[in-house]
Every structure is written in C-alpha cells, then in structure tokens.
C-alpha cells in the first residue's frame with residue numbers, strides 16, 4: 542500500500558498505530574494535522590483542510606503556540622552544533638544554561654534531567670527512597686520507608702511507579718492489581734482554592750488526613766502531590782492550605798515532600814509554580830510538559846542540597862538513574878529559549894488576562910442543564926458535566942466552531958496557549974459552551 546494519499550495514510554494509521562489510551566480493534570476517529578502555527582492547527586476533516594484553534598496547547602505543552610520563531614531559531618542553532626551527546630562523563634552548554642535557569646526558577650539546588658513527566662516522577666520517587674536508605678536503616682535491607690503518601694484524585698503518569706500514586710479508582714490500579722505497589726491515599730481535599738483552615742470541610746479533611754498519616758508515619762518515604770490543581774485526575778482545584786498541611790505532616794514525621802508541577806509549572810495556574818500559593822517549601826519538584834514549549838519531550842527533577850547529599854551518601858553512593866537521552870542538548874536549548882520567552886513576554890500577565898476571559902466566556906455554560914460546575918484557575922477553564930462526555934460528538938461540534946478540544950470523563954476543558962488573543966479565547970469559550978449545549982443540552 543502506498544502512503545501518498547491521505548486516505549491510505551489514515552488507513553495505515555487506523556490499522557497499525559496505537560494512539561493514547563486507544564484500542565486497535567475499535568479505534569476512535571483521528572484527524573490528520575498537516576502543519577501548525579501560532580495558536581492554529583491545520584487539520585483535515587472529511588478530506589477538507591481546515592484551520593482550528595488548539596484549545597489544549599497539545600496536552601498543555603505548547604504555551605507559545607506553534608512554529609515559534611525564537612524556538613525554531615534555538616533548535617536550528619543547536620542542530621548546527623549537535624543534536625545529542627551522551628550525558629555520562631560529558632556535559633554541554635545547553636544543559637548548564639537550562640540547569641541554571643531551573644535552579645533560579647524553582648528555587649532548589651540540584652537538577653536531574655529526564656525524558657518525560659512519568660520518568661521524572663519515577664526519578665523523584667527513587668530519590669526519596671534513596672534519601673532514606675542512608676538514614677540509619679540497615680544498609681543491606683534499605684529502608685522501611687517504602688510507601689508514598691498522597692491524596693485521592695491525582696495523576697502522576699502512566700509508568701508503574703507514577704501509576705501507583707494516581708487515583709486508585711479513577712486510575713488504572715484495578716487493571717494492574719498485584720503489579721502496582723500499594724501506597725497510602727488520603728481523601729481528596731475539598732474543592733475550592735480559597736478554603737481556609739477554619740472551614741468545616743477543611744477541618745474534617747485535615748483531621749482524617751492527619752489520622753491516616755500518623756497510622757502509617759514510620760513507612761512513609763514522601764508525600765507526593767500536584768499542588769493546588771489536580772490535572773488529568775479531574776481538573777480539581779483545591780486550597781494551598783491543604784498543600785501546607787501535607788508538607789507539615791511530612792516534616793513532623795521525617796518524610797520528604799515531592800511536588801509534581803509537571804502540569805502546573807510555568808505560570809499555568811497563575812503564579813510561576815502551583816505551590817507558590819502555599820507557605821511551605823517542598824524537597825523535590827518535578828517539571829515537564831511546557832518545559833520545551835511543546836517542542837520535544839524533556840523533564841527535570843530538582844531537589845534540595847540536603848536531599849542530594851543524603852542520596853549521594855546512601856548505600857548506592859549515587860543517584861541510580863541515567864536515561865540514554867538525559868539532558869538532550871536540542872531539547873535543553875529549546876527549553877532555555879522557551880523560559881526566556883516566558884519571562885520576556887510576561888507570562889504571568891498573559892495568564893491573568895486569559896484567566897479573566899475564560900471565566901467570563903465560560904460562565905454561560907452554568908445555565909445548561911447538563912452542566913454542574915464551571916471553574917477557572919489561571920489559564921485553565923473547565924466545564925464539568927453531570928454525565929460522561931460524548932467525546933467524538935463533542936469534538937465534531939467544537940471543530941464546527943473552529944476549535945480543537947479533547948474532553949475526558951465528564952470534563953470539557955481548555956488550557957489555551959499563552960499567546961491566544963482575546964478574540965482567540967472568545968472563540969474557544971464560545972465553541973466549548975456551544976458544543977456542550979448542542980451535544981448534551
């Protein structure tokens with residue numbers, strides 16, 4: 542079979558390629574994208590090329606949109622030097638430059654570069670375990686602190702260790718029962734960014750969480766959470782006070798604190814990091830997704846000097862991880878340029894403007910009968926339905942209105958690129974509200 546015709550290519554795709562969370566025997570519809578620039582994808586619908594606004598930033602990564610001149614230039618320049626060299630025993634300017642930017646941005650001392658968000662979470666969890674392994678436990682047996690403490694409703698990635706701290710019901714635990722280690726899950730914090738210590742729902746959550754932590758304290762290596770916004774676990778917004786409660790519990794009981802900022806970093810929720818709204822500081826932070834502005838897969842794990850020292854003094858004598866493509870120079874060079882661009886464009890101001898526009902534009906959805914909640918946080922806008930979204934129908938209805946959106950479960954949401962104009966955001970919100978009204982009423 543030739544691949545010159547689009548129909549032949551789509552047939553091969555359908556017959557041979559896995560897509561995320563897809564079935565080979567009954568694949569869902571897929572649209573071919575021919576190119577992308579600015580906030581727009583050029584994709585083909587029923588044989589007809591069309592331009593649509595990407596309301597998803599390609600799963601939250603493409604914060605500057607597509608074909609970004611500054612990122613293209615950084616890539617081209619780096620390709621002229623080298624696309625990749627191994628990081629074992631070698632180093633290079635792109636890694637050093639980006640490392641310095643990340644140390645300043647996150648405020649922690651040591652940087653481990655990995656290749657995806659899931660791997661960053663793997664590394665963070667290994668770091669926490671290794672940090673305890675040198676702390677007076679039997680060195681041959683390692684540490685008794687073998688469990689993570691987290692909250693229900695989280696999402697941390699699809700490899701085994703991250704999967705084990707994803708929500709045990711919404712995640713894939715039951716599918717892989719017996720293979721996924723069992724960690725400790727506190728209740729999901731109540732919804733609401735502004736809830737304070739005295740709010741009755743917070744008081745109840747805190748006491749249940751404290752009791753559970755105390756029951757398991759001796760086995761807990763670390764707390765791991767997505768600060769303030771649980772992303773793929775349900776776009777759940779919760780109070781920074783709860784993040785602080787978890788941190789203080791960890792501190793009281795000698796456990797470490799890992800913040801998974803893979804979705805929340807780089808101003809997506811308003812401040813530079815999701816946890817900037819909290820008071821207490823973490824020991825380990827993971828960043829990924831928007832790190833390269835959506836150009837390449839790259840992630841980083843940052844930790845304190847104390848954690849780094851403990852890991853280095855653990856029985857292994859080193860951090861026992863080293864991906865083949867660690868600190869890929871091409872990805873690092875693009876990430877550096879992306880961070881520069883976020884600062885020079887004042888991402889915080891862009892996100893604040895978009896946030897207001899999302900809140901105004903999505904508000905009419907509240908009057909729809911299928912809608913139970915509308916919420917926004919930074920450049921994240923969510924319409925929650927009382928039922929599972931008919932994804933193919935909703936996708937088509939949004940495309941009819943010039944917008945690419947990928948709902949999941951009962952959520953229709955947008956995370957627009959930060960370069961989306963006021964008109965672009967209005968098109969997105971209008972399309973989301975209109976598509977929900979048309980498909981679900």
Ligand SMILES: *Cc1c(COP(=O)(O)O)cnc(C)c1O
Pocket residue numbers: 657658659660662696697698699767772773801802803804829830
């Ligand atoms: C997407 C995501 C991950 C996983 O990242 P991948 O690059 O898909 O492996 C982990 N944690 C959070 C919070 C995420 O949003």
